[in-house]
Amino acid sequence: MEQQWTNELAVAQVRVARPTDQLKEIEQFYCEGIGLKKIGSFSGHRGYDGIMIGLPNANYHLEFTEHVEGSPCPAPSKDNLLVLYIPNIEMIRNIAKRLLHMGYPEVEPENPYWRQKGITIEDPDGWRIVLMNTEGI
DSSP: OOOOOOGGGOOSOEEEEEEOSOHHHHHIIIIIIIOOEEEEEEEEETTEEEEEEESSSTTEEEEEEEETTOOOOOOSOTTOEEEEEOSOHHHHHHHHHHHHHTTOOEEOOSSTHHHHHEEEEEOTTSOEEEEEOSOOO
């Protein structure tokens, strides 16, 4: 059963946005490596270029922006995570294999909980994504 937003908070869309200095590499990591779909992009908007990547569509998506003068974006900690709950272990193994071939090996998670059923991988900027082999909450 699909849940709806409440009348007090009728959200049309959710976007998680962050800067990068490696927009092309980020696009390759999330689209080619993880297998998400690029749903939009822009360039030259007040010095910014950017891409939007669906989770799995426009209702929930990631945005990455790059500024012409640079976009410093050090990852704040090794425990800031994007967690994708994927029940199919073969799918996780295939994603991890693709990313490894692209130069992104599995890394040790800060919190050992994520190692029980998950694989943690750093994106080109050092932000971590966990491919968790469960149905989620």
